[in-house]
Amino acid sequence: MSDLMAEITKAMGFRHYALVHHVDLKPAARSVHIIDYPPDWVDRFQARRLYASDPIHRASHRTNVGFAWSAVQSIISLTAADRSILAEAYEAGLGDGFTVPAHIPGELNGSCSFAMAAGEMLDHRQLPLVQLVGSFAFEAARKISRIHEPEVQCPSLTERQAECVALVARGKTDWEIGQILGIGQETVIQHVKDARDRYGVTRRTLLAIRALFDGQISFADVFGR
Amino acid sequence: MSDLMAEITKAMGFRHYALVHHVDLKPAARSVHIIDYPPDWVDRFQARRLYASDPIHRASHRTNVGFAWSAVQSIISLTAADRSILAEAYEAGLGDGFTVPAHIPGELNGSCSFAMAAGEMLDHRQLPLVQLVGSFAFEAARKISRIHEPEVQCPSLTERQAECVALVARGKTDWEIGQILGIGQETVIQHVKDARDRYGVTRRTLLAIRALFDGQISFADVFGR
DNA sequence: GATGATCTCCCCAGAACTGGGGATAACGCA
DNA sequence: TGCGTTATCCCCAGTTCTGGGGAGATCATC
Secondary structure (H helix, E strand, C coil): CHHHHHHHHHHCCCCEEEEEECCCCCCCCCCCEEEECCHHHHHHHHHCCHHHHCHHHHHHCCCCCCEEHHHHHHCCCCCHHHHHHHHHHHHCCEEEEEEEEECCCCCCCEEEEEEEECCCCCCHHHHHHHHHHHHHHHHHHHHHHCCCCCCCCCCCCCHHHHHHHHHHHCCCCHHHHHHHHCCCHHHHHHHHHHHHHHHCCCCHHHHHHHHHHCCCCCHHHHHCC | CHHHHHHHHHHCCCCEEEEEECCCCCCCCCCCEEEECCHHHHHHHHHCCCCCCCHHHHHHCCCCCCEEHHHHHHCCCCCHHHHHHHHHHHHCCEEEEEEEEECCCCCCCEEEEEEEECCCCCCHHHHHHHHHHHHHHHHHHHHHHCCCCCCCCCCCCCHHHHHHHHHHHCCCCHHHHHHHHCCCHHHHHHHHHHHHHHHCCCCHHHHHHHHHHCCCCCHHHHHCC
C-alpha cells in the first residue's frame, strides 16, 4: 500500500502523503497509519499529540470534501497556536497540501492528505482528482486494516435511552425530560441510569459526550428545532 | 439547487436523484432534503420511516465512498425485509443507482444518490465521476442550508475556564477537577459557574457540549491520554 | 490611580443527580 | 413455557451541582 501511495503521490505532483486515522497510538488495533511526511515533523506531531488539535485535522472534522491547506481558515478560525503549528509544519518541509476527510459513523475519524514541498504551489485543477484518489485510498486502507476484525463495537442504546440521552445533552433535568416524553421522572432516571451503565460511565455529562462521539446522538439532536 | 441537480443528473445519464440528510421530518430546521424520486416511493418512504432502516441508507453508514445499489450486499447483509424494500423501490420505478455517503462528525448523516429508471443499467465507467459530483453536491447543499443560521458568535472562555470545562466533559466532579488542576474545589465551582454564565446555560452537560461544538474544547481533550 | 479582567477562595440553601434496592407488564425468541 | 429485553414506575440515602451572596490578589490598560 505504501508503494502504491508513493507512486500515486508522485504521479499527481505531490511530495508527501499521509493516510491516517486521527489517533496518537500508531500501533493501535486496526487504525490506519500510512505516512510519508518529513520524519522530523512526524516526531513532533506524535510528541505534542497534535493528532486532535492540529488545525488541518480539526478542519477535516467539519467538512465532507477535501480542502486545500491554504484555505483552511474558510473552514475553521485559526488561533495563534494554530498558526504556529502551520508555520512549524512549513519549516519542517511541508508546503501547501490537500486533505480529504474520511468519516464513518462510529469509527475513528481519518483523512488522506497530500502535500507539496515547502515553497511549491498546488495545481488547483488537479484537486477533484486528488479528492477522488484520497477517498478511495482511505477506503482501501480501511478495508485492508480490518480483515482480521475481532470487532469491538460501541455500546448501543435503546430508542428510549437515546431519546433521554439526547435531552440530557440539551441540559434538561430528569423531571423536564419526563414532561417532554410524557413519562414519569422515575422512568427517566432509570433510562439514564441504564444508559450510563451501558457506557460504563458515572456522570451524565460524559454519557452525553460519548453518545455524541459515536453517533448515538448528533449535534442536530442537541441544537435542532 | 434542484434545477442544477436535475441538469447534472440528466447529464450523467440518470433519471432520479436524492440529496438528503437521513431524517424523517423534511421541514426540519437546517437539514438537507432535495429529492426527485417517484412521488409514490417518497410517500411510502416517509410513511414507513425507512430513513433509518432502508438498506441503502444503512449501507451508506458503513462506508466512506459511494457504492452501486446492486452491490449493496457487499457492504451489509440483507434481510428478507431489506430485499422486499429494494423490490418495492424497483416497482415504484427506481432501477439501479449509486449512493455517495456524506458524514460529518456530530452532524446528521446524509447521502447523495442517483438512480436509473427501472430496467436500465448503470454505466460503471462513470461511477468515479458520480462519486465526485455526489460529494460536492452534498457539501454545497449543506453549506447553503446553513447560510441563514442565526449566526451567534460563540462566547470565549478563559484558559482556566476551558480547562475546567474540558474536565467537566470528562465527567469529573468539581472536587476531582480541583485535585487535577491543583486548586480548590470552590475555585473550580466558580470557574464552571462563570463558564455557564458565558454560554448562558444552566447545566454543565449542555455547557460541555456547547464548548465542544464550537471548538473551545475538542474530543481529544475528552478522550486523550 | 482607577478600571476591568482573571484567578483564587469562602459560605449557604435548595435542587438535581447517583447508586442501591424494589416492582409490573409487554414483547419476541427458543 | 421460560428467558431475556425493554419500558414503565417506586423508594431512599448520600453526593454533587446550582444560584445566591461574599472577598482578596494580580496584571494590564487607560
